[in-house]
Amino acid sequence: MKLLVCVSKTPDTTAKISFNADHSEFNEEGIQFIMNPYDEWYALVRAIELKEAAGGTVTLINIGPASNDQIIRKGLAIGADDAVRIDCQPKSSLFVAKQIAEFAKEGGYDMVFCGKETIDYNGSEVGGMVAEYLGQPFISYATEMTLDGTTATIKRDIEGGKETIEVATPFVLSAAKGLAEQRIPNMRGIMQARRKQIDVRQPVAFDDLSTVVSYEMPPAKAECKMIDPDNMTELVRLLHEEAKVI
Amino acid sequence: MSVLVFAESTGGALKKAAFEAVTYGYKTAQVLGTDCVALTLGEVENPGQLGTYGASKVLTASDLTLNDFDGQVYTDVIGQVAEQIGATVVILMHSSTGKSLVGRLSARLNAGSAPGVNTLPTNDGAFRVKKNVFSGKAIAQVEISSPVKVLSVMGNSFQPETVGAEVSAEGVSVNVPARKVTVKEVNRVKGTVPLPEAELVVSAGRGMKGPENWAIIEEMAEILGAATACSRPVADTHWRPHHEHVGQTGVAIRPNLYFAIGISGAIQHLAGVNNSKVIVVINKDPEAPFFKAADYGICADLFDVVPKLNQALKDFYSNN
Ligand SMILES: Cc1cc2nc3c(=O)[nH]c(=O)nc-3n(C[C@H](O)[C@H](O)[C@H](O)COP(=O)(O)OP(=O)(O)OC[C@H]3O[C@@H](n4cnc5c(N)ncnc54)[C@H](O)[C@@H]3O)c2cc1C
Numbered sequence: 001m002k003l004l005v006c007v008s009k010t011p012d013t014t015a016k017i018s019f020n021a022d023h024s025e026f027n028e029e030g031i032q033f034i035m036n037p038y039d040e041w042y043a044l045v046r047a048i049e050l051k052e053a054a055g056g057t058v059t060l061i062n063i064g065p066a067s068n069d070q071i072i073r074k075g076l077a078i079g080a081d082d083a084v085r086i087d088c089q090p091k092s093s094l095f096v097a098k099q100i101a102e103f104a105k106e107g108g109y110d111m112v113f114c115g116k117e118t119i120d121y122n123g124s125e126v127g128g129m130v131a132e133y134l135g136q137p138f139i140s141y142a143t144e145m146t147l148d149g150t151t152a153t154i155k156r157d158i159e160g161g162k163e164t165i166e167v168a169t170p171f172v173l174s175a176a177k178g179l180a181e182q183r184i185p186n187m188r189g190i191m192q193a194r195r196k197q198i199d200v201r202q203p204v205a206f207d208d209l210s211t212v213v214s215y216e217m218p219p220a221k222a223e224c225k226m227i228d229p230d231n232m233t234e235l236v237r238l239l240h241e242e243a244k245v246i
Numbered sequence: 247m248s249v250l251v252f253a254e255s256t257g258g259a260l261k262k263a264a265f266e267a268v269t270y271g272y273k274t275a276q277v278l279g280t281d282c283v284a285l286t287l288g289e290v291e292n293p294g295q296l297g298t299y300g301a302s303k304v305l306t307a308s309d310l311t312l313n314d315f316d317g318q319v320y321t322d323v324i325g326q327v328a329e330q331i332g333a334t335v336v337i338l339m340h341s342s343t344g345k346s347l348v349g350r351l352s353a354r355l356n357a358g359s360a361p362g363v364n365t366l367p368t369n370d371g372a373f374r375v376k377k378n379v380f381s382g383k384a385i386a387q388v389e390i391s392s393p394v395k396v397l398s399v400m401g402n403s404f405q406p407e408t409v410g411a412e413v414s415a416e417g418v419s420v421n422v423p424a425r426k427v428t429v430k431e432v433n434r435v436k437g438t439v440p441l442p443e444a445e446l447v448v449s450a451g452r453g454m455k456g457p458e459n460w461a462i463i464e465e466m467a468e469i470l471g472a473a474t475a476c477s478r479p480v481a482d483t484h485w486r487p488h489h490e491h492v493g494q495t496g497v498a499i500r501p502n503l504y505f506a507i508g509i510s511g512a513i514q515h516l517a518g519v520n521n522s523k524v525i526v527v528i529n530k531d532p533e534a535p536f537f538k539a540a541d542y543g544i545c546a547d548l549f550d551v552v553p554k555l556n557q558a559l560k561d562f563y564s565n566n
Contacts, residue, residue: 013494013514017383037495093359094352117345119494119517120380123361125349128317132353137426138317140346143488153430157489158342159256160440163315164431171426177495178488209358209392213374216385218520224527224537229546232558235526238542240562243524245503246446246470 001056003047004104005080006114006126007039008096009064009071013119019215026120026215035071038115040078041182042175047113048079049180050147056110057081061103063096065089069198076193077185084199092208093121097129102204104134110150110169116141116176124174131172139171143178249275249282250333251301252324254343255290256434258313263339263443265299265406270399271337272300272409273366278334285327285418287320288312297413299406305331305418312422314429317346319422325354326420333394335367340398341442348398358390364403381494381517401443402500441490444473447501449492449519451477453508453529453548457485462552463507469559475499477509493518508548511536528552 011017012032019027034040047058060075060083062068072083086099104112112134117124124140131138143162144155150169155162157176185193227235239246251271253264268284275282284301286293289308296304307323324347328336336351338344340362352359360375367375372389375397379386434440441447448467454460467474474490481491492499494517504522508529509515516539519525527540530547537543544551 011380013381013517015380017380019384093349097349097353121386122377122379122381122498123349124345125352125359125361128321128346128349128351129353131318132321132350136318138346138350139427140317141342156342158315158432158434159442161432161434161489163429163433166428166430167426177491209352209356210360210388210390210395212379212386213389214387215379216387218378218382218385221539222541224540224543226543226545229544229551230554232551232555233561235542235544235555236558236562239503239524239526240566243503243541245524246559246562 001050001054002107002109003051003056003058004107004109004112005039005044005047005058005060005075006100006112006130007044007060007062007071007075008036008118009033009062009068010036010118010120013037023214023216033071035074036115036118038117038175040075042177042179043113043115044075044078044080045180045183046145046175047111054147059083059107061086061100063088063090063099063203072198073193074185076196077189078183079189082196082199084201086203087200088203091211093123093125094129094210095206095208097126097133098206099203100126101130101133103201104130112172114172114174116174127172127174134172137167137171138174139165139167140174141176142173143176145173145179247280247334248331249278249280249335249337250328250331251282251284251337252347253284253286253293253296254339254341255286255288258289258291260286260290260293260295261443262406263341263401264296266401266404267337267339267399268296268299268301269407269409270366270404274335274337277367277369280334283331283333285324287323293415294412297410298408300409301413302410304413304415306415307418307420307422309422311425315343316425316427317350318427319425321347321350321354322423323420324351327418328355328394330418336394336396338396338398340400344398348396352396355394355396356392357394357396358392359396360388360390361398362400363397364400367397378521381498382520383517400500402445402502435489439471439473441473441475441492441497442499444499445502446470446472447475447499447503448472448505448507449475449477449509450480450507451509452479454480454485460486462556466505466552466556466559469556469563477515506536506540507552509536510534511539
């Protein structure tokens with residue numbers, strides 16, 4: 001079984017977000033970067049579990065500059081076999097998806113895994129785009145998955161509930177909480193990761209159709225109004241008359 | 247040239263979010279000087295009502311195989327309709343269905359996209375629209391340069407408006423491709439409001455001490471007609487079901503009113519709820535970071551104050 005896992009780099013969840021002077025770019029200074037949690041905790045670990053159960057290989061793919069290698073090394077330490085990095089600074093989801101799809105086409109993967117969204121752009125787009133370019137089904141928000149031969153049974157999150165579906169490989173899947181349990185790389189994994197190769201390739205040409213032109217901070221919240229705990233009638237009155245939410 | 251809105255339905259019924267999307271589509275069409283066309287897939291009750299919210303035309307592709315979701319099939323059908331009517335903007339809801347389609351459809355139509363928008367686009371020289379990024383910690387302005395654009399609209403960002411009248415829906419002819427995904431089972435939590443769509447949310451954290459104490463939270467949700475939510479450790483320790491987990495790694499919500507009870511307000515929790523219109527925090531620690539993000543705060547023991555609040559709410563609803 002050949003599995004491809006898409007991993008991206010995002011600012012740490014506690015990162016203080018700021019922008020350059022003209023607000024056109026995210027300020028990376030002093031920011032700790034991590035592997036996008038959905039990619040790491042759920043997509044990658046489930047792929048590794050499938051490989052452990054049925055044999056095969058897990059390949060990581062990242063679209064980004066050389067500084068992303070630290071994230072890729074972590075994925076290799078957790079248990080991926082090899083990795084490819086498409087060397088560029090991507091500006092749109094469609095560009096990223098195009099690069100992944102071009103690589104995946106050659107490889108003939110049984111499944112392509114990605115996280116349900118990145119915690120920076122919150123797009124939820126790349127998996128569906130890759131699937132469309134490959135002409136394969138895309139199963140989003142997977143929280144459980146079992147594989148029987150080439151047929152997968154997958155539980156996925158839908159509005160206010162869950163749906164269980166069946167689909168045959170090959171397909172693209174986006175991973176949500178529940179699909180696997182986070183794994184911490186051990187010493188052996190970290191040592192082995194040092195010897196694994198990262199295959200660095202050039203991107204295929206593709207024009208961006210959408211780009212972020214500027215950033216702004218959300219409007220500041222007004223001061224919190226403290227309410228006397230013995231006067232809940234006052235809170236209810238404020239919610240009704242002032243905030244108008246009940 | 248038109249704006250096409252895919253109006254989602256559940257079990258044949260159109261949802262409020264679909265009306266929001268149609269009103270958004272109507273206003274986008276005004277910005278572009280064109281009209282708004284709504285599309286429903288599968289069997290849907292009374293699709294013509296979408297006219298009320300701003301669709302000048304309602305198209306229905308009512309092939310029975312479209313009753314169950316299949317992203318590949320839906321994308322193809324929406325793509326065909328977009329091409330038939332020459333849509334320049336295709337609008338989806340930013341729901342789990344919409345989010346599963348937005349990327350796929352933009353690849354299908356070779357269209358630039360903006361997922362999860364919460365403002366109307368502007369179109370003076372360039373098509374631009376805003377969306378939240380960094381889990382709500384910032385806002386990005388996205389410029390789309392392709393002739394066709396795909397947007398998904400964040401729920402509860404626009405209210406449905408009655409701007410037109412009912413229209414009679416027209417069937418649209420499309421080729422429905424064979425599906426590759428078989429839906430085996432659908433389980434929706436019954437009787438309660440689904441969290442992502444809820445306008446009122448009552449959420450509680452580790453300050454509750456244990457799952458056996460949740461009755462006061464459930465009572466409050468019932469009085470308000472609210473959905474219940476929880477912090478991550480509460481879901482991780484199985485005090486509450488996983489689908490209630492809100493935050494950066496759980497569900498992101500933007501209700502009109504969010505009660506945070508016994509939740510400290512860690513940055514990852516705030517990331518999923520800081521777009522709520524009004525936040526009420528109940529915490530016994532005056533230093534709890536959540537107070538900084540709150541509109542109203544009560545610094546007290548939740549086990550004392552929540553029963554009092556429930557009584558005050560009951561009194562309010564019996565008089566109003
Ligand atoms: C990568 C990452 C992602 C994460 N994602 C999420 C996420 O999506 N969602 C999320 O929620 N967390 C997330 N977390 C965890 C987050 O950092 C916090 O640990 C978590 O939100 C704390 O939950 P809590 O507020 O319920 O518990 P605590 O932090 O333990 O807070 C309990 C609060 O209850 C108050 N309290 C206690 N007793 C009472 C009482 N009797 N009356 C009134 N108040 C009382 C206390 O003062 C305290 O403020 C994430 C963490 C990481 C590292």
